[in-house]
Amino acid sequence: MTGFEHFWSQGDLITRGVAVLLLAMSVSAWVVIFWKGWLLRRVSSDMARAITAFWAAPSMTQGHAQLLKFDREGVVGPLLIAALAKPRSDTLESKGQVDSQLTRRLRDALHGVVAQLQFGQVLLASIGSTAPFIGLFGTVWGIYHALLSISAAGSITIERVSGPVGEALVMTAAGLAVAIPGVLAYNIFGKRVAACEAELEGFAHDLREMLIHEGDAAGPVPAANGATSAMA
Numbered sequence: 001m002t003g004f005e006h007f008w009s010q011g012d013l014i015t016r017g018v019a020v021l022l023l024a025m026s027v028s029a030w031v032v033i034f035w036k037g038w039l040l041r042r043v044s045s046d047m048a049r050a051i052t053a054f055w056a057a058p059s060m061t062q063g064h065a066q067l068l069k070f071d072r073e074g075v076v077g078p079l080l081i082a083a084l085a086k087p088r089s090d091t092l093e094s095k096g097q098v099d100s101q102l103t104r105r106l107r108d109a110l111h112g113v114v115a116q117l118q119f120g121q122v123l124l125a126s127i128g129s130t131a132p133f134i135g136l137f138g139t140v141w142g143i144y145h146a147l148l149s150i151s152a153a154g155s156i157t158i159e160r161v162s163g164p165v166g167e168a169l170v171m172t173a174a175g176l177a178v179a180i181p182g183v184l185a186y187n188i189f190g191k192r193v194a195a196c197e198a199e200l201e202g203f204a205h206d207l208r209e210m211l212i213h214e215g216d217a218a219g220p221v222p223a224a225n226g227a228t229s230a231m232a
Contacts, residue, residue, distance in 0.1 A: 012145055015171075018138035022131065022174050029127045029182045032120040036185070040192045043073050043117065047196060050076045051203050075113045075196070079204050082109035083211055099212050106204045113200060117193045121186060128182035135175015142168025 050070035057063030064080060071077045082105040143165055 015138060015142050015145065018134060018141070018171060019174070022134060022138070022171075022178050025127045025131055025134075026178045029124060029178065029185070032123055033181065033185045036120050036189050039073065040117070040189060040196070043075055043196060044192070046070050046072050047076055047199055051199070054080075055206075075117065075200065076203065078109045078113055079106060079200065079207065082106055083204075083207050099208075102208055102211060106208055110197075110200055110204055114193070114197050117196055121189060121193070124182045124186040124189070128179045128186055131179035131182065132172075132175045135172045135178070138171030138175070139168050142171055 050067045053066035053070055054063040054076075057066050064084075067080060068077055083102060085105060146165055146168055
């Protein structure tokens with residue numbers, strides 16, 4: 001019988017539940033790590049190409065088409081669509097200054113894109129902060145359960161104590177093994193999301209300045225549903 005099989009057979013429902021929970025947290029963390037690593041790398045590459053292609057286009061219509069061509073994850077397109085959207089004339093939104101309307105739409109679109117990029121960060125932070133304590137709880141419970149079993153046997157020696165206690169301490173190591181990758185990934189992804197956010201803020205600022213100074217000179221631009229959208 002291997003050490004894990006002996007640990008599993010000797011553990012009670014709580015000990016097994018903690019082990020299963022740590023395993024589920026580890027699998028979830030690594031799925032998010034691989035997925036977000038691929039996603040943020042793709043977003044960084046696409047964003048640079050999309051913004052460069054947009055500003056290199058001779059017209060707003062062609063720039064919009066080029067941007068959508070490279071923006072596979074849809075992180076830059078929402079900013080342009082929001083900037084070119086025209087509010088209904090019977091709403092409070094339409095009664096504000098044009099530059100204020102534009103700022104608000106760009107801000108809301110930027111918040112939505114950043115929230116999209118941050119998806120999964122809460123899970124990594126939660127796993128990184130709680131896994132060590134869950135592992136510690138499993139260790140304490142395992143030691144308590146082992147000592148009860150040894151006491152019931154009526155004979156306490158170092159050999160009888162070291163085995164069960166050592167197996168229980170594995171739970172603490174398991175908690176750390178689950179938490180450390182989650183914490184490191186959270187910090188790395190947070191830095192990369194912040195870099196993407198700064199790039200999007202720069203694009204939104206430049207787009208706002210261009211639209212305010214040029215007004216309707218650039219002409220209509222295809223909206224997300226294929227219709228034309230005039231600039232506000």
